[in-house]
Amino acid sequence: MATNHGSGRLVVGAHYGSRDWLGQRATAALIALFTAVVVVQLLLPGELGYYRWAGIFAPQWMKFLTFVVIIALALHAWIGVRDIWMDYIKPAGLRLALQVLSIVWLVGCAGWAVQVIWRL
Amino acid sequence: MANTLKQRPEYRNIHITQILAYRMPLAGLVSILHRISGALLILLLPFVIWLFDNSLTSEITFDRFASAFTSGLGVLPGWFIKLVCLGLIWAYLHHLIAGLRFLWMDVTHKMSKEQGRSSAAITLALSLLLTVALGAKLFGLY
Numbered sequence: 709m710a711t712n713h714g715s716g717r718l719v720v721g722a723h724y725g726s727r728d729w730l731g732q733r734a735t736a737a738l739i740a741l742f743t744a745v746v747v748v749q750l751l752l753p754g755e756l757g758y759y760r761w762a763g764i765f766a767p768q769w770m771k772f773l774t775f776v777v778i779i780a781l782a783l784h785a786w787i788g789v790r791d792i793w794m795d796y797i798k799p800a801g802l803r804l805a806l807q808v809l810s811i812v813w814l815v816g817c818a819g820w821a822v823q824v825i826w827r828l
Numbered sequence: 829m830a831n832t833l834k835q836r837p838e839y840r841n842i843h844i845t846q847i848l849a850y851r852m853p854l855a856g857l858v859s860i861l862h863r864i865s866g867a868l869l870i871l872l873l874p875f876v877i878w879l880f881d882n883s884l885t886s887e888i889t890f891d892r893f894a895s896a897f898t899s900g901l902g903v904l905p906g907w908f909i910k911l912v913c914l915g916l917i918w919a920y921l922h923h924l925i926a927g928l929r930f931l932w933m934d935v936t937h938k939m940s941k942e943q944g945r946s947s948a949a950i951t952l953a954l955s956l957l958l959t960v961a962l963g964a965k966l967f968g969l970y
Contacts (some may be wrong), residue, residue: 711854733931736927736931737931738927740924740927743924747951757890758883758890761883761884761890762884762890763885785866785869785870785873788863788866788870789866789867789870792863792867797910798840810870813870813873814870814873817873817874817877820874820877820881821877821880824877824880824884824885825884825933827885
């Protein structure tokens with residue numbers, strides 16, 4: 709078991725970041741699946757107005773899936789944006805500030821999106 | 829002791845000015861566009877959720893959602909909202925298709941230089957084609 713704390717903490721090597729790497733792919737697959745579910749329902753025949761659109765998100769299983777996808781999207785976006793800051797922003801203070809700002813941004817957006825599905 | 833440390837060479841990412849001077853291979857273009865489209869999607873997330881919120885909450889808010897594309901939103905005219913959505917459509921399509929390409933590469937472990945190039949070309953072409961098709965619908969061409 710790799711040490712992930714203290715002076716022996718694993719910060720380099722073949723497995724550093726592989727959990728994030730895998731997490732980003734798992735969440736990506738979920739988001740792609742969700743996209744397919746929505747697109748298939750949009751392609752069904754019939755006029756696309758408010759009732760059909762709202763009807764897509766009305767069943768409990770769809771709220772369940774949408775909720776999971778919102779969390780997955782936030783995690784996916786966090787790993788991606790963290791990579792961007794780690795690649796391009798070298799000063800530690802500025803990077804930390806941007807990372808905190810990113811978390812605030814993503815958590816806030818996720819909360820708002822969750823509120824939309826659960827108040828219907 | 830800091831002064832006893834050897835001066836080691838430092839390898840960093842190439843600078844943006846160097847990147848711009850390069851003639852990037854198609855796979856490289858797909859890769860950087862994947863990052864750019866992802867960043868764009870994160871940046872415009874509140875706008876997307878605003879659309880999601882208003883389109884779903886009630887008929888009244890649905891009308892507000894729909895009129896954003898015709899009579900605009902606040903000081904922003906309708907055509908500008910459509911343009912932003914066109915950008916979002918491209919960003920989402922590119923990110924999705926390029927992401928599926930990366931997943932496919934991860935899973936199969938089979939990727940030649942030629943396959944990398946041809947799948948990159950397919951990614952770029954498919955995302956642009958679908959963007960044009962959906963954009964034409966968005967701007968009411970059919």
